[in-house]
Amino acid sequence: MFNTIMVPVDLRHAPAQAPAQEKALTIAAELAHSHAAEVVYVGVTSPEPGEVGHNPEEYAARLQDFAQAQSEARSQRARAHVIVAHDPTIDLDGKLTEAAAELGADLVVMATHAPNVTDYIWSGHGAHMAAHAAASVFLVRG
Amino acid sequence: MANAEEITGIPAPEGHTELIDTDYQIGQDNLEGKLGPFGFDVHNPVFMVSAVTIVAFVFYALALPEQASAVFGWLRPWLTSTFDWFFMTAANIFVLFCLFLIVSPWGRVRLGGKDAVPDYSYTGWFAMLFAAGMGIGLMFFGVLEPVYHMAVSHPLGTPSPFDADGNLIPANIERAKEMGLAATIYHWGLHPWAIYAVVALALSLFSYNKGLPLTIRSAFYPIFGERIWGWTGHVIDIIAVFATLFGLATSLGFGAQQANAGLHHVFGIPVSTPIQILLITAITGVALFSVLRGLDGGVKLLSEINMGIAALLLIFVLLVGPTLVILTDFGKGLLTYAQEIVPLSNPFGRTDDSYRDGWTAFYWAWWISWSPFVGMFIARVSRGRTVREFITCVLLIPSVVCVLWMAVFGGAAIHQVLADPAASAVKANVIDSYNPPLSLFALLDGMPLSAITSVIGVVLVIVFFVTSSDSGSLVIDTITAGGKVDAPVPQRVFWATFEGAVAIVLLVGGGLKALQAMVISTGLPFTLVLLLMCWAIWKGLKAEPR
Numbered sequence: 127m128f129n130t131i132m133v134p135v136d137l138r139h140a141p142a143q144a145p146a147q148e149k150a151l152t153i154a155a156e157l158a159h160s161h162a163a164e165v166v167y168v169g170v171t172s173p174e175p176g177e178v179g180h181n182p183e184e185y186a187a188r189l190q191d192f193a194q195a196q197s198e199a200r201s202q203r204a205r206a207h208v209i210v211a212h213d214p215t216i217d218l219d220g221k222l223t224e225a226a227a228e229l230g231a232d233l234v235v236m237a238t239h240a241p242n243v244t245d246y247i248w249s250g251h252g253a254h255m256a257a258h259a260a261a262s263v264f265l266v267r268g
Numbered sequence: 269m270a271n272a273e274e275i276t277g278i279p280a281p282e283g284h285t286e287l288i289d290t291d292y293q294i295g296q297d298n299l300e301g302k303l304g305p306f307g308f309d310v311h312n313p314v315f316m317v318s319a320v321t322i323v324a325f326v327f328y329a330l331a332l333p334e335q336a337s338a339v340f341g342w343l344r345p346w347l348t349s350t351f352d353w354f355f356m357t358a359a360n361i362f363v364l365f366c367l368f369l370i371v372s373p374w375g376r377v378r379l380g381g382k383d384a385v386p387d388y389s390y391t392g393w394f395a396m397l398f399a400a401g402m403g404i405g406l407m408f409f410g411v412l413e414p415v416y417h418m419a420v421s422h423p424l425g426t427p428s429p430f431d432a433d434g435n436l437i438p439a440n441i442e443r444a445k446e447m448g449l450a451a452t453i454y455h456w457g458l459h460p461w462a463i464y465a466v467v468a469l470a471l472s473l474f475s476y477n478k479g480l481p482l483t484i485r486s487a488f489y490p491i492f493g494e495r496i497w498g499w500t501g502h503v504i505d506i507i508a509v510f511a512t513l514f515g516l517a518t519s520l521g522f523g524a525q526q527a528n529a530g531l532h533h534v535f536g537i538p539v540s541t542p543i544q545i546l547l548i549t550a551i552t553g554v555a556l557f558s559v560l561r562g563l564d565g566g567v568k569l570l571s572e573i574n575m576g577i578a579a580l581l582l583i584f585v586l587l588v589g590p591t592l593v594i595l596t597d598f599g600k601g602l603l604t605y606a607q608e609i610v611p612l613s614n615p616f617g618r619t620d621d622s623y624r625d626g627w628t629a630f631y632w633a634w635w636i637s638w639s640p641f642v643g644m645f646i647a648r649v650s651r652g653r654t655v656r657e658f659i660t661c662v663l664l665i666p667s668v669v670c671v672l673w674m675a676v677f678g679g680a681a682i683h684q685v686l687a688d689p690a691a692s693a694v695k696a697n698v699i700d701s702y703n704p705p706l707s708l709f710a711l712l713d714g715m716p717l718s719a720i721t722s723v724i725g726v727v728l729v730i731v732f733f734v735t736s737s738d739s740g741s742l743v744i745d746t747i748t749a750g751g752k753v754d755a756p757v758p759q760r761v762f763w764a765t766f767e768g769a770v771a772i773v774l775l776v777g778g779g780l781k782a783l784q785a786m787v788i789s790t791g792l793p794f795t796l797v798l799l800l801m802c803w804a805i806w807k808g809l810k811a812e813p814r
Contacts, residue, residue: 172753173651177295180287180479214754216562
């Protein structure tokens with residue numbers, strides 16, 4: 127049913143700090159196995175140096191390593207896709223939705239936070255994806 | 269299995285750069301967490317100390333208004349008259365340094381690595397440079413300054429074309445006209461843009477090529493080494509935040525008063541504090557909307573719209589003219605600027621104190637105190653350019669556009685003043701009484717369709733404030749997040765709102781003038797900082813592949 131599963135990841139956090147992301151990775155791997163699908167790990171960075179890399183190239187290498195490690199640990203087909211955004215805080219939602227279409231993803235599995243009052247003002251990234259992406263969206267809470 | 273070829277989405281390979289080898293991890297000193305439902309990610313000492321110091325200074329200005337006014341009211345003119353030579357010498361060094369970089373082999377170094385491609389088109393880039401840098405000043409001083417320098421401030425001892433009774437002295441007219449424009453162009457041409465270019469280049473180089481966080485302290489790595497991650501760096505960043513926020517807030521406060529004066533002139537809306545508070549709230553609200561739309565969807569879009577409207581107004585004034593006279597004056601003003609730039613830049617042995625200290629030294633201190641904000645914003649949008657392209661575009665092209673603006677508005681205003689001095693509204697608001705907010709409207713009043721163009725003028729004034737406010741909030745947010753550009757949204761909301769709130773408090777309680785004087789005073793330490801930046805740029809560029 128699913129051929130390409132897109133998994134947005136935040137490389138800034140260690141697994142212990144990001145239980146929802148760990149859960150999303152596991153669920154994506156299980157779905158990839160049952161549907162013989164490929165997993166695409168998507169990361170967003172800025173041209174400016176950040177916590178994960180000094181430049182987009184270094185960030186891409188880190189995401190590549192991450193994808194490879196996940197691929198080996200979970201025995202799945204996986205690759206990395208890097209998005210460079212001028213203003214990641216704001217551009218993230220739109221860029222992820224575009225990436226889902228560009229990659230031809232038919233399922234997006236992503237971590238999201240428990241709803242709170244700020245969601246009435248700014249929707250979460252997962253909520254935006256569910257509202258705007260053509261693909262099916264599986265939101266995972268920690 | 270994954271492989272490197274499958275990575276997609278990067279605009280171009282970045283190529284080789286000389287990263288600085290440091291153990292510092294971006295964000296390592298940050299406090300990350302949640303305050304109720306709001307996430308935050310702030311640099312620990314910089315955010316807190318900046319916010320607390322700003323609040324403390326606001327309280328000081330409100331609790332002891334007379335003392336604050338006396339201290340800063342004395343400090344600002346004392347600095348510009350005592351250190352005029354220092355500001356002017358430093359500004360000359362910045363211009364020469366930039367011109368040297370254009371022709372030197374280091375001009376080939378590309379910001380972001382040998383293979384980096386520019387993030388923005390020329391149109392978007394220029395629009396953002398202008399809107400953040402000096403857009404609002406062009407609105408207020410385009411008419412006022414050329415007329416004032418022609419008749420009142422006597423740059424290089426140039427005599428006024430008016431005698432004490434206000435009658436024209438024909439023999440003085442031509443020289444005074446040329447000098448009025450040249451003396452204005454001097455303040456808006458190469459020197460201010462060289463100041464911005466130095467800061468922007470330093471930040472771009474140490475961020476995009478050396479891999480350090482996009483924050484002011486990074487430019488000092490060649491000087492202080494690893495110490496920039498400690499209090500040395502904290503102090504540099506805190507002063508930058510402090511100068512930027514108070515610079516924006518006091519400008520917003522004065523701008524609201526000026527916009528109110530414009531609205532009164534055009535629509536008869538009364539000049540009152542509640543109207544000004546409403547204006548600050550509206551400007552802050554639109555700036556908030558803009559920062560929440562992001563760099564591309566908000567700040568860039570608004571800057572482009574703004575520059576488009578400003579260009580239309582410029583073309584209108586040029587066409588209404590007299591076009592030929594304005595174009596001739598533009599040529600003569602530019603020529604006089606080229607001829608007089610050396611005497612105007614000379615800090616020593618001059619007697620024109622009212623021009624040199626009252627205007628030039630004041631402007632240099634002002635541009636320098638704004639340079640952390642404008643320089644950092646320019647850096648944020650300039651990745652992918654070579655040093656030569658960067659300096660040419662940040663230094664020369666904006667200078668030419670500023671010259672054109674000043675020549676068109678100033679030339680039209682001078683023509684109006686000299687054609688019929690007794691009936692000239694510009695003369696009444698600039699020479700007979702000093703009324704900066706009304707000078708533009710006084711010019712437009714003497715032209716056709718003034719009802720429409722005056723409304724456009726008011727809109728431009730307000731939108732220029734929005735574009736300064738939104739880009740300023742982005743810059744402050746990045747510095748107080750330790751150079752991270754992906755800090756949570758509520759932080760931007762905090763800084764944009766805080767800036768508006770400080771402006772309102774100072775407007776209501778008094779203290780705008782005192783704190784603006786204090787901001788300009790930060791120009792002195794920052795002049796030293798900028799001189800050190802030149803050395804750091806030089807050292808940084810030498811290590812880069814080109």
